[in-house]
Amino acid sequence: MPQYSLAEDPSIILDIPGKNDTKKSREAAIEKLLEMMDAGEVDIDLKDGFGPDELILIKTPVKQGASHPQEKTEETDTIAQAVQVLTQFATLRQKVEELRPAAQEARTQIDLLFEGNVSVEQIQQIKEGLKSLKGFAQNNIQLREALPEAEEARKTLDEAMATAAIEKAAIEKAAIKKATEANR
Numbered sequence: 731m732p733q734y735s736l737a738e739d740p741s742i743i744l745d746i747p748g749k750n751d752t753k754k755s756r757e758a759a760i761e762k763l764l765e766m767m768d769a770g771e772v773d774i775d776l777k778d779g780f781g782p783d784e785l786i787l788i789k790t791p792v793k794q795g796a797s798h799p800q801e802k803t804e805e806t807d808t809i810a811q812a813v814q815v816l817t818q819f820a821t822l823r824q825k826v827e828e829l830r831p832a833a834q835e836a837r838t839q840i841d842l843l844f845e846g847n848v849s850v851e852q853i854q855q856i857k858e859g860l861k862s863l864k865g866f867a868q869n870n871i872q873l874r875e876a877l878p879e880a881e882e883a884r885k886t887l888d889e890a891m892a893t894a895a896i897e898k899a900a901i902e903k904a905a906i907k908k909a910t911e912a913n914r
Contacts, residue, residue: 833866
């Protein structure tokens with residue numbers, strides 16, 4: 731099953747049924763991306779347009795001697811999912827931070843409602859501010875709810891990085907040992 735990603739957002743993974751990277755698979759990936767964008771599942775700006783040739787084919791290499799290729803695929807899927815969770819968390823965090831100033835301003839204006847003289851224009855401004863406050867509050871709640879899953883995703887990536895470092899050290903050690911033996 732070919733998998734594709736985008737240079738603009740590598741966390742987006744498009745799984746397409748089939749065995750090989752074909753023109754038809756790439757077109758199906760573009761269709762899937764457009765559906766995800768229309769559904770609001772991904773937020774990406776493709777200013778200059780986008781075509782099938784710009785998709786990045788994700789290759790999952792199987793190491794020599796790997797006895798469990800299925801296990802490697804599951805690890806890769808777990809890592810891709812962790813990246814996606816963290817990307818969504820970052821997007822929520824960004825929305826909260828963008829909405830915070832307007833929400834704080836709206837909160838200070840609410841007190842005007844309880845004072846004696848308030849103009850119709852001020853009330854209208856307060857109502858508009860309440861919309862910002864509502865958006866901030868909803869996104870902030872979603873951010874707090876997403877935090878435990880994001881922390882788990884961070885741990886998953888930390889473990890993957892540690893595993894990669896251990897594997898790299900083992901490869902370097904083997905190379906040094908081989909070079910040392912060759913010099914004898």
